[in-house]
Amino acid sequence: MARLLVIGDVHGCLIELENLLRKLQYEAQQDTLVFVGDLLNKGPSGAETLSFVNDLKDDGGEVIYVRGNHDEKYLQFFNQFSKRLRRGEKPPRRLCQGWLGPDGHSTISKMKSRDWRLLLGTPLSFQRGNLTVLHGGLSSKIHCKPKHLLDSKSFSSKRRAEIKSLMYIRNLHKDGSVPNQNQVRGLVPWQDLYDGRFGWVVYGHQPKSHVNHRGHTIGIDTACCYGNRLTALVQEPGSQIYWESVAARSCYANCPPPKRLKYAATAV
Ligand SMILES: [Mn+2]
Numbered sequence: 001m002a003r004l005l006v007i008g009d010v011h012g013c014l015i016e017l018e019n020l021l022r023k024l025q026y027e028a029q030q031d032t033l034v035f036v037g038d039l040l041n042k043g044p045s046g047a048e049t050l051s052f053v054n055d056l057k058d059d060g061g062e063v064i065y066v067r068g069n070h071d072e073k074y075l076q077f078f079n080q081f082s083k084r085l086r087r088g089e090k091p092p093r094r095l096c097q098g099w100l101g102p103d104g105h106s107t108i109s110k111m112k113s114r115d116w117r118l119l120l121g122t123p124l125s126f127q128r129g130n131l132t133v134l135h136g137g138l139s140s141k142i143h144c145k146p147k148h149l150l151d152s153k154s155f156s157s158k159r160r161a162e163i164k165s166l167m168y169i170r171n172l173h174k175d176g177s178v179p180n181q182n183q184v185r186g187l188v189p190w191q192d193l194y195d196g197r198f199g200w201v202v203y204g205h206q207p208k209s210h211v212n213h214r215g216h217t218i219g220i221d222t223a224c225c226y227g228n229r230l231t232a233l234v235q236e237p238g239s240q241i242y243w244e245s246v247a248a249r250s251c252y253a254n255c256p257p258p259k260r261l262k263y264a265a266t267a268v
Pocket of ligand 1: 009068204205221
């Protein structure tokens with residue numbers, strides 16, 4: 001039976017992704033590969049990473065790419081400029097960089113239509129057995145099953161906004177509701193409110209020095225683009241869960257202050 005491999009935020013760190021798959025002895029015909037989102041931005045090879053994931057799918061692999069907030073940023077850009085992009089024109093460099101970050105223009109220039117299609121097809125969550133994968137976090141106000149989160153068109157705009165927040169959530173009000181962007185006081189980490197009703201939730205979005213195992217949640221963004229490590233959570237047939245990681249070859253993005261983020265000193 002297949003292994004389930006869930007990969008943390010890649011952020012364009014393609015060499016590290018290839019190293020990690022090699023270390024895991026990934027087999028396209030046997031394993032199910034799930035990305036927790038944010039393949040793009042910050043690291044050196046965003047467009048190449050999308051192309052690599054498309055190639056894995058073409059090789060017949062079962063690959064699920066859950067949408068992250070950075071992927072969503074590219075999709076919003078695509079919606080805004082789709083006519084131009086479909087004609088093969090590139091919006092001005094400054095516009096791309098303002099919207100998408102310093103590497104925005106070069107990434108867009110390299111993206112092919114199949115890369116946009118891959119992004120457009122990304123679900124907001126994935127569930128198999130006792131594991132749910134999503135990018136950001138879960139509000140305890142969401143009572144529908146994760147598979148229904150994919151069908152967000154059938155919800156009201158308020159509900160849709162709440163569901164979209166799955167990509168962004170870090171903290172919640174104590175009653176489980178989603179705060180406005182500029183609210184910071186009296187909030188608690190979403191992980192502390194999650195009661196396990198969707199099984200283990202595996203997520204990215206919050207770069208840490210180590211895998212963040214807290215209650216029924218497992219954060220696997222181990223800050224690869226900041227020079228730390230790229231991590232995969234592995235579920236073997238029979239449900240045993242563990243994680244593997246590889247070291248980043250470099251610090252690609254502006255590093256946050258060390259007090260906020262301590263890097264693991266271990267090597268592969
Ligand atoms: Mn991220």
